[in-house]
Amino acid sequence: MRTFKIRLKTRWPAGTAVATAVPADGAGTGDADSGVGDGRTHDSTYTLYRLGERLSTGARLYVETGRADGLDAGGESQNTLHSFTGPPIPQGEGTSIARAFLDGNHTLISIMARINPSPDWFVGVDSFQLCVEGNWVDTVTVELDPLDGGTDNGFTFTAANWPTQPQGIAYRITSRYPAHPAGSFYYPNLPRLPPIATLTFTKRI
Numbered sequence: 001m002r003t004f005k006i007r008l009k010t011r012w013p014a015g016t017a018v019a020t021a022v023p024a025d026g027a028g029t030g031d032a033d034s035g036v037g038d039g040r041t042h043d044s045t046y047t048l049y050r051l052g053e054r055l056s057t058g059a060r061l062y063v064e065t066g067r068a069d070g071l072d073a074g075g076e077s078q079n080t081l082h083s084f085t086g087p088p089i090p091q092g093e094g095t096s097i098a099r100a101f102l103d104g105n106h107t108l109i110s111i112m113a114r115i116n117p118s119p120d121w122f123v124g125v126d127s128f129q130l131c132v133e134g135n136w137v138d139t140v141t142v143e144l145d146p147l148d149g150g151t152d153n154g155f156t157f158t159a160a161n162w163p164t165q166p167q168g169i170a171y172r173i174t175s176r177y178p179a180h181p182a183g184s185f186y187y188p189n190l191p192r193l194p195p196i197a198t199l200t201f202t203k204r205i
Helices: 057-065
Strands: 002-011 020-022 038-042 080-085 093-102 108-116 121-129 139-144 197-203
Touching: 002 108, 038 093, 057 108, 057 121, 080 093, 108 197, 121 139, 121 197
Parallel strands: none
Antiparallel strands: 002 093, 002 197, 020 108, 038 080, 038 108, 108 121, 139 197
16 A cells, blocks of 8 residues: 555645635635545546546536536446545645555545636546556656646636536646637637646655
8 A cells, every 4th residue: 555645736726716726525615715626546447537528427517516426327447546636725825735545456536626617617637547567656746737628618717607518528627728818718819728737656664
């Protein structure tokens, strides 16, 4: 068994503190806060979410409402080892710490942290490998871009509910896509959006 410390550091720009992620239990959804989100350690057969594919019903509920109780609708998967959440961040920029347990059969980690308020946006990692060639990673930091769940057509943080029918695929939001002038992340003069958060994984001794 191996323990990793997980640190989510949010980098919401000045004036956009409302663009925040919430902890998986939905606490604080009425405030500007953030947290590590909802995570799993697992093997290669488990998927929490995947870009280019449709979100599961449970993942759709999570990105739209913050409710995480449907992520494992069929019960705790035998292909996961540990489910975890982190404490909320009470402001737009801050840090949330959690820990996760992995073993030789469950070396991957996936995390979703909803952006609130938003139509269906989130940040996260999908099946990130923490054991390379038989060795556990000491520490690694991943820069996070905003992701779209493909379940709502809204372009702004506070857009009215506008379900995508039929449901689309999850995708990475960029400075030029979706190409709508009202989009909260639409900055066509930028080559790319600055990362809005980072996740750092550190092996515990």
